[in-house]
Amino acid sequence: MSYALPKTFAPLREYLRRLGADVNHLASARQAAFMAQQLLGTRIKFPPQGADMTSTLFLIQAELQGGRTSAPAAPPPPAKHRRKGGRSLARQADHVAKFTxxxxxxxxxxxxxxxxxxxxxxxxxxxxxxxxxxxxxxxxxxxxxxxxxxxxxxxxxxxxxxxxxxxxxxxxxxxxxxxxxxxxxxxxxxxxxxxxxxxxxxxxxxxxxxxxxxxxxxxxxxxxxxxxxxxxxxxxxxxxxxxxxxxxxxxxxxxxxxxxxxxxxxxxxxxxxxxxxxxxxxxxx
Missing domain, CATH: 3.30.420.10 (Ribonuclease H-like superfamily/Ribonuclease H)
Known part of the structure; x- marks a missing residue:
């Protein structure tokens, strides 16, 4: 059985969806929080295995809504020249599109x-x-x-x-x-x-x-x-x-x-x- 973020986490769900995350095939609330933490770069401490994740998800969503992580805008055109080792937003978007x-x-x-x-x-x-x-x-x-x-x-x-x-x-x-x-x-x-x-x-x-x-x-x-x-x-x-x-x-x-x-x-x-x-x-x- 898959897990879906409830309506109370609609802002977080929409943010993850716009980043290309597969929000419809999550195994658990813990996986949803783990994915969100990875993609948003937050540092919320997780409770022990088996514990309820609601408060953790609220904290992650609060950081999103508080402005520490802004909603993604449409990616700008790729720069003509980038420093060696840089990774363009366009290339990231290509990866997301490839692994739908x-x-x-x-x-x-x-x-x-x-x-x-x-x-x-x-x-x-x-x-x-x-x-x-x-x-x-x-x-x-x-x-x-x-x-x-x-x-x-x-x-x-x-x-x-x-x-x-x-x-x-x-x-x-x-x-x-x-x-x-x-x-x-x-x-x-x-x-x-x-x-x-x-x-x-x-x-x-x-x-x-x-x-x-x-x-x-x-x-x-x-x-x-x-x-x-x-x-x-x-x-x-x-x-x-x-x-x-x-x-x-x-x-x-x-x-x-x-x-x-x-x-x-x-x-x-x-x-x-x-x-x-x-x-x-x-x-x-």
Missing amino acids: PSVFAAGVHIFCDGAAIPNPGAGGWGVVVYEDGVETAHALGGEPVTTNNQMELTGLLNAIEEAWRLVTEYGSVTIWCDSEYCVKGVNEWMPTWKARGWSKRKINSSKREEGEIKNLALWQAIDAALAEVPKFGEMRIKWVKGHIGVAGNERADELAEQGRQRMQDMHELPSDDLDRQYRDIMGAA
Whole structure:
């Protein structure tokens, strides 16, 4: 069952809709608040899991109406020249238009995400499954000391495992990930690495020792999980722009943060242990 912001939050709902957020396919009031906080840049403290989110949503809406976050105007024409690294409003609008709710309305769409804060540090991953636009399953987890990339890959691996449950029934499953590292890795880099004996360097290269692949065990696990897919159906792994209001992406991000927070709370390590694990993990960032 999806959640819809009630009439009392009409200003917030309209603001999110105009930003391109998918306001009609939210899983819960907490997800609505999480998405709003991400898009508006507010810093409202959330209550514990399971608590009522009404007051939190009112506080976020109050900041919107109080002028700290103004309603979006029509985007201006893109500038002819921008500083290197700048991102135009026009390009942002293109991303929003590309990932409209209709893209994810039919079939199976699985979103995954992962993060570590700090990096390396406590990390979490999240996966959410949608069948014909309805959330049907989710999963989350994490590690006490890990990296962003490791959690992104772990989220993808768990998304593939979820996809296996559905690919024979639907014939085709799409996994969406906002990490270009993961998406390019699977679709572009991994076949080359395998052909070179799991190395970035050619087999006969004089610099083969420099071809080490970071997070190799995770890449090999992903490769093994995908190996038999063509016998049963199609499993596509595609990139989605993060934090533009795509409900599935925001939901996966929320789950990853829950997993990260859980690890942080469960594993309060002494500072000397954290320093040692930091040094160990930097070689696999």
